[in-house]
Amino acid sequence: MSSSRCAGTIVAQLCAQGVTDAVLASGSRSAPLALALASAEAEGRLRLHVRFDERSAGFLALGLAKASGRPVPVLTTSGTAVGNLLPAVMEAHHSGVPLLVISADRPAALVGVGANQTTDQARLFQPFVRWSARVSSMASETSWAAQTARACVLAAGVGSCNPGPAHLNVELDQPLVGGEVALPELAAVVRESSGGSVAAPLVAGPRTVVVCGDAPVAVGRQAAQVARSGGFPLVAEPSSNARDEALRTGSLLLGSALAAEVQRVVVFGHPTLSRSVNRLLARDDVEIIVVSAAPEWPDAGWRATRVVSALVAAEPDDSGWLRRWQAADALLSARVDELVAGQPVLTGPAVAAAVVASVGSGVLMLGNSQPIRDADLATASSVTPDCSHSGGGSLIQDAEVLPGTGARVFANRGLAGIDGTVSTAVGVALASGEPVTLLCGDLTFLHDANGLAAGLGERRPDLRIVVADDSGGSIFATLEYGDVRYADSFERVFGTPPGVDPVRLAEAHGIPVRRVEDEASLTAALHRPIQGLDVVVATIDRAGRRALNAQLNALANLVD
Template sequence: MNESTELARRLVLALVAAGVEHVVHCPGSRDAPVAYALHDAAAAGLLSLHVRLDERAAAFVALGLGRGGHPAAIVTTSGTAVANLHPAVLEADAAGVPLVVISADRPAEMWHTGANQTTIQTGILGPSPHLRTDVPAGFPADERLDALVLRAVTAATGALSRDPGPVHLNVSFREPLVPDDPWAPAPPARRRVDPARTAPTPLVMPARTVVVAGDGAGPLARQLAEEGRWPLLAEPTSGARAGSTALTDYQGVLSGRPDLVDAVEAVLVLGHPTLSRPVSRLLARPGVTVVTDRSRWTDVAGVARVVAGPVELASVHVEEPWLRRWQDADRPGTATVKQQVCDAIWQASTRADAPLLVIGASDVIRSFDRHAVPAATSPDAHANRGLAGIDGTVSTGIGLALGTGRPVRVVVGDLTFTHDAMALVRGECEDDVDLQVIVLDDHGGAIFGGLEHAAAPRPVLERMFLTPQGLDLPSFASAVGASCLPWRPGLLDEPIVGRQIVPVELAGR
């Protein structure tokens, strides 16, 4: 067997052994040894393979797989292909999502020679990868490679470090790049590192506490708020915006009722809150306790006491009127059409067997945050809040659908959609996904019209900030083979079949 084929086959088996069940592959020549090995491994039922043309979108597909609990690897050829992974790698780092990057490279003797498609790929993804290494051509294709891959996957999942994120193996292949024999691999024995276990830390909090649940906080935030009978200020993708203590327009309460804010004795923070300035001000006060399961936490003002999760309340002194005062103050104003649509989508997403929800950055997630009324259960809602980019959102939804096998509803603004629209192209050999993209079209970046830039002269605001793109959504849908459905609330009760674009025309001009 030739050297590159041997290395690629062992690499693929090592990924499977370490628990990687999904691989996203982008075509090229230098990564051909891995392409053949992946194809054979998928044919043998060892992994699910997804092939995508555009590395930038592909990396967000892999990120979406990781978000849905299916840590994925992405394999690319050399050159600019690798640099296209950078946005998703940054998001994976900031949001703590496992992502295993494998870039193919030419052997070191060809670096700095002007050889085709050859650049310096060592460190090309900057400081983001939690483990990064070169795997030179001729690296022993034995248990030493298995161990390296296990280390990389363990670093990606954060099983030991509590710091999940991206890792990068830059693997060089020497020609020949084509296998000279067929391969029918058997499943390798699973190797995994058991996660560290921690007993719950007892937590003592005063009666007048409020709980802030940012992105990814999880159900513990809701549980603590309900045990302590504390108001719960939960973002849409916290996984905690539900139950008897969750408020709807907590931003409105924080801005409009300084008496309540002044009475706060302590703030308990879980997850990564980013959506509102009133919450940022609350988190800059004394008495903030952050509970974190990761080795990172959110404390922009630098004032917080930090407690490693999980936690349990040591003793609870309930002061029932405290919660009631907040609930009485929670009176969302009249909703805009965008906000009404968001609340309708939210309610539909709380039903049993509802599609998974992906929420785009910008004004869209803030519309959910102001107006989505908490129900008995929280939707399974995701957003790329690590860096709050408007890129890769459709691809993230596709990855979630591929990993979970469930339909996904993506709700985005018009610019966020346009940024990642080509992700809706389906390769002719690839499985389709059940993915509905609801595009809240207000002709540009409405968020800027609500910021200080609204004061700019209209032509400046329009050209430099709003930047309407005028994408013709029905024509685009037909160009990529998706269906285009007119918006109506009843649509939310119907099953999602195939790729669908649902334009919602909003007054924006």
């Protein structure tokens, strides 16, 4: 009876978000939503207005939204019923009115195969809506409320000052009715306005971790400031620009017993790198607060309940909370170093550590796939902890080492692909006017080899490209597909050894290049000044990559 539960959750979340009026044009596929709206009206949660003409229903909802200033949903069944809402949606778009279209639909698998009353209605209102989403009764239940809340917030223009229509296309599977239960009591997702310069406070109390994903320098600094002033552990991705004050082994520690004690997470940037972070953000026993000045916000776990544009951390209640994480990080860091140093051949983590150390306070670009994950365990040097902060008492005085490079770090983490990495690094170098180091894998390098070429008379960057050459895609060995049961197919369909020598390719472009096969040679190559474009190819062995990754993850189990 997932369709009934889905419909009830959607309507309950509408009420939680402050919806007071809803308009219904009846139909069959929309039956679960119609019954849920009727129940909501019977319980006094909203007023329901029923019309038989969808075009009229759309403009009725428009008028209600225009006069109230609140999002007003208009609900229809599938097919041409949805198309009749287009004039009202267009008017709402150009008038800035928070109209919310909720269209019932069949499951996506039935669209385009001749099923009754189906069409491609999920994209019907582009480009007139502020946001649209497909909601499936067969998806995770947490997504139903989260998508509904997001639609209300974005339609209202909170955080964007740009109200307008939004669209939820709700795919409902059979049985449509039966098993109805009381509408749940849900909490609103609060999006605090980005207007003004006063940051929102963070109430002291819950044991908190700050997570910073891919982010520009300003956002990374804000994440570090909140962690510092609140006495919170900071788990930051390599391209977060917050690594100076972050736990070096944060992603590994989130697989330890310490993670079970986390009660609240404050999220900055766009976290995409670590499965342990994703698991934390999806937990139903953790409060998720997202800091984002953009109209939309990251919430892949569907658990965020508060979204703010800026945040000031309160003085911590438990000064020992951070010290426990720092002590565990120091212990785990030593074990990581010991494990990596004990490998008989040059490894990805060793290459990443050498590259990060060589950059210092310069500019670093990280390729996706395995190299950026190897850089996630890298630390450049020990730095003196800064024990000053905006709160009271010393928060990090017991820390011996804080990892970090002070570097500005870039990566294409928007969609986390390997496309155009070399060209992006060239652009970073030309725009910054500083020497840049790029760390990438051999497939990433080959994929954008044309980025090495530029016409006569074009500006040349000061860029060093370090290619971690493992003759293929080592990241797949660390995932499910690297299991022995897929061994017969692994090399061809996942490992994909290219059979191309990156050294020869660089030479063909007339670029200085050298191959290194041990840490000493790599360190020597990296300490040469960066003048113009050059390439360093580090030979690494991916045969033991899966085992090494398992050993690294197992180290977290040794932390109390």
